[in-house]
Amino acid sequence: MARARTTSDVFNAIAEPRRREIIEFLADGESRAVGELVDRLSASQSAVSKHLGVLRKVGIVSVTTSGPMHLYRLEPKQLKPVHDWVKRYEQFWSHQIDRIKERAERKAHTRSTTQSKKE
Amino acid sequence: MARARTTSDVFNAIAEPRRREIIEFLADGESRAVGELVDRLSASQSAVSKHLGVLRKVGIVSVTTSGPMHLYRLEPKQLKPVHDWVKRYEQFWSHQIDRIKERAERKAHTRSTTQSKKE
DNA sequence: TGACTATATTCTCATATAGGAATATGATCG
């Protein structure tokens, strides 16, 4: 089979750096016109529009039109699945006790940490 | 330019469903042989090995060898960047007050939520 | 309707995978 769709779910949508930038730019909750994003990201209008399309499709942003302008707004709740998923691993770095325990355990078991792959 | 590297950072690494499955399977902190993952995911040995290679490259898993077997173990801390990033938006769905406030605000500002794009 | 503004979409290209199949590599044992 070929490569999986990159724009089919939230995890894939936020995998693209540019799209994370857009999300961050909209983090304050304000609605912004596409043009503002184009300036801010110094990316082409076409590129920005396409990224917004992906975010829109996944529901991470919503659109409102004001005259010829399209105002995009973040829909933060759509990021919840990602938060829920990764939250599961939070304990491994947030609790002092666990951290110490884990370190001791690692010292006993692991011998090497590989980082191969040609690159 | 062409598509960005999908396997170059943590966000991209977890964008692939199969890889998230692997991470979940290793969530208990135990080291597992590749064969176990192959059985569990009912995927080909080659596919699993390649996914592990990506996770390894990003540092999400570490490897230890035991005879001919390669034991993989989750390195949860590498997921912290993702948690930190998404945590920023947590407030939007976790606090009751904010939720109500946001709803009211939306009712006043937004007129429509588009979900276009052919697909 | 025609001109202008702001975006979205289409075309085209170069590149990056996911997988499966086949093969190479490494470790262990006799």
Place this chain on the structure above:
DNA sequence: CGATCATATTCCTATATGAGAATATAGTCA
């Protein structure tokens, strides 16, 4: 060393973009 087990890597293919250029759409106003 040769056989076997467990994985990693290489080859090859179908597909999915990301980006820029050009074009199509939509809204507004005269």
